[in-house]
Amino acid sequence: MKTDMIFEKFTGAILFMLIVASMAFVSSCKEDEAEGEPYFTIENNPAGLTAGMDGKTEKFVVRSNRPWKIVAKEEGDVQWVRSFPSEGDQDGKFTIIVEVNNTFVRRIQNFAFIVDGEEQPVLFRVEQEANTPSIKVDPVSVPAAGGEVNIAVKANIDWTYTMEENSWLTEKTAEASKLVLNAERNNGKKRSVKLTFKAVGHPEVSQVVTVEQSPGTIVLEEDFSWLAYGSPVPYVTTGETRYDAWTQAQRDRGWTSTVNTAAGSGNTPMCYARQGFVKLGKTGYGGDLISPKLSDIEGTRKLKVTFKAAAYVSAAGTVVDTRVLKIIILGAGIPSTDVIMVENVPNIQKEDEAGVQNDIWADDRAFSFEITGATSETQIKFLGKDYDLTKEEVTTNRIFLDDIKVEIVD
Numbered sequence: 238m239k240t241d242m243i244f245e246k247f248t249g250a251i252l253f254m255l256i257v258a259s260m261a262f263v264s265s266c267k268e269d270e271a272e273g274e275p276y277f278t279i280e281n282n283p284a285g286l287t288a289g290m291d292g293k294t295e296k297f298v299v300r301s302n303r304p305w306k307i308v309a310k311e312e313g314d315v316q317w318v319r320s321f322p323s324e325g326d327q328d329g330k331f332t333i334i335v336e337v338n339n340t341f342v343r344r345i346q347n348f349a350f351i352v353d354g355e356e357q358p359v360l361f362r363v364e365q366e367a368n369t370p371s372i373k374v375d376p377v378s379v380p381a382a383g384g385e386v387n388i389a390v391k392a393n394i395d396w397t398y399t400m401e402e403n404s405w406l407t408e409k410t411a412e413a414s415k416l417v418l419n420a421e422r423n424n425g426k427k428r429s430v431k432l433t434f435k436a437v438g439h440p441e442v443s444q445v446v447t448v449e450q451s452p453g454t455i456v457l458e459e460d461f462s463w464l465a466y467g468s469p470v471p472y473v474t475t476g477e478t479r480y481d482a483w484t485q486a487q488r489d490r491g492w493t494s495t496v497n498t499a500a501g502s503g504n505t506p507m508c509y510a511r512q513g514f515v516k517l518g519k520t521g522y523g524g525d526l527i528s529p530k531l532s533d534i535e536g537t538r539k540l541k542v543t544f545k546a547a548a549y550v551s552a553a554g555t556v557v558d559t560r561v562l563k564i565i566i567l568g569a570g571i572p573s574t575d576v577i578m579v580e581n582v583p584n585i586q587k588e589d590e591a592g593v594q595n596d597i598w599a600d601d602r603a604f605s606f607e608i609t610g611a612t613s614e615t616q617i618k619f620l621g622k623d624y625d626l627t628k629e630e631v632t633t634n635r636i637f638l639d640d641i642k643v644e645i646v647d
Contacts, residue, residue: 277301277352285362288335290369296332299325303353307331310347310360318346318363335365339393343367370394370439374432379450380458382533383420386448388432390414395437403430406448422533424453456533456540457643462513463487469512471583471597471637472552477516480506491529495618497522499625507621514598514639516549517621521632525620527567531643532613537569539647540608542617547597548579549635557582558633561622564606568614573607579636598639607646617643 280298299305306324309315317336325331338344348361373391386406390396391414398416400406405421405428416432429449436442451458464487467476480494487510494508499522507524509516517524531540548560560579564572583597608615622634 275301275303275353277303277305277350277357279361283361284359285364286333286335288338288363288365290338290366292337292365293335294332296330299329299331301325301327301329301352303327305329305353306351307361308349308351310349315346317344317365320348333363335363338365338368341367341370341394368393370436370442372396372434372436372442372444374434374444374446376446377448379420379448381423381451381453381455382458383422383450385409386418386420388416388418388446388448390416390434392434392436394439394442396434397437398432398434400433401431405450406430418448420448420450422453423450427452454645455642456531456645457528457641459492459528459641460513461510461515461639463490464510464515465512466510467512471516471547471549474509477509477511480508480510483510493527495525495527495624497524497624499627501627502624507624511637514637517619517636517638518626518634521625521627523621523623523626523634525565525618525624526638527619528617528641528643530568530613531611531615534611534613534615534645536612538611538645540570540611540615541605541644541646542608542641543603543605543644544619544641545581545598545603545639546577546579547581547583547602547637549633549637550582556633558635559622559629559631560636561634562636563618563620563622565618565620566608566611567616567618568612570608570611570615573609577604577606579604597637603640 278300280300283297286293286295304324304326307320308323309318317338319334321332321334322329323331344365344367346363348363350357350359350361371391371393374388377386377388379386383405395413398411400408405423407419409417409419411417427450429447432446432448434444434446464483466478467474480488494506496504497507498504502522507518507522508526509519509524515526517526534540546562549558550556560582562577562579564575564577566572581597581602608617619636619638621636623629626632626634
């Protein structure tokens with residue numbers, strides 16, 4: 238018994254001495270390494286980097302046996318570029334982050350590397366291109382009815398504008414990113430006015446834009462650009478907004494939708510807003526969209542109605558709805574047809590077979606019909622087949638609508 242205890246104590250003492258010796262050896266190795274010749278390199282030996290005006294982020298690998306820091310040399314404002322992290326211990330990585338250059342001046346910043354307290358002889362140089370003053374304004378179309386005209390101005394510099402002399406278009410407000418005009422109603426032919434935008438201090442930067450107003454024969458023109466809900470992709474329903482949840486200002490534009498009272502419908506309208514267009518109906522139930530009264534019509538007239546429409550197709554392209562769009566006239570007037578088959582089924586791929594980007598609202602995919610005997614009380618109802626589809630063989634008939642135009646033809 239005593240012999241075993243003595244042996245265990247002896248063995249433990251030897252083990253303890255071995256651990257101490259091992260630790261001393263490791264410590265000695267580290268001291269030898271730390272005392273070795275210092276070195277510091279960046280993989281591939283870059284002298285710096287060049288960034289465009291939109292900024293840049295680039296990573297670098299450090300090889301070193303000493304602590305190091307990256308320090309910006311005093312050269313003015315260095316908020317536009319930084320290193321992350323700004324220091325390390327032996328081997329490591331850092332990232333140079335260059336922000337967008339909103340100035341019209343080329344920017345340069347040098348960085349020094351401090352290794353174990355000593356600055357290295359070679360600097361790391363970051364250069365960034367100057368921004369370019371620019372103004373971009375898209376052409377503007379104004380309905381014959383006139384009203385407020387919002388012109389988006391995409392500019393990275395202060396701007397001014399001049400407008401051709403005219404009697405129907407005046408300024409309401411001018412802001413940094415928007416010009417708002419007022420247009421009078423057009424009772425005659427199509428007309429236009431040119432606006433010239435110029436960059437302040439850079440007269441060579443300018444753009445001429447035409448504001449064009451539809452002729453007085455067009456009594457309704459709607460592109461639904463004031464709707465911005467959900468997704469522009471037809472089969473993505475996330476975020477689309479039902480008519481009764483539109484803002485009051487949106488409903489005040491005069492478009493309405495019937496409350497669907499079919500059993501199980503929930504007694505709600507079945508018209509949904511998307512990104513600049515509307516969707517009629519959901520699974521099991523149809524929906525409608527009703528135009529404002531065509532109050533600009535005088536007497537009794539013949540009208541031509543044009544619009545763009547597309548039928549719902551599933552993400553996989555395997556499920557297509559029945560594509561029936563009914564045309565119903567409220568008030569005075571008789572339509573040339575009461576049913577239109579919407580044969581425009583959006584290609585779910587980004588490109589069609591010819592490699593052309595798919596556009597479900599292309600001009601060659603428009604539909605039309607006529608109305609005889611229309612008056613200022615006339616309204617147009619677009620209905621997706623029927624309000625109750627639950628007993629149909631195919632219970633879905635979702636239709637997308639956009640760019641509705643009504644013109645007097647006789």
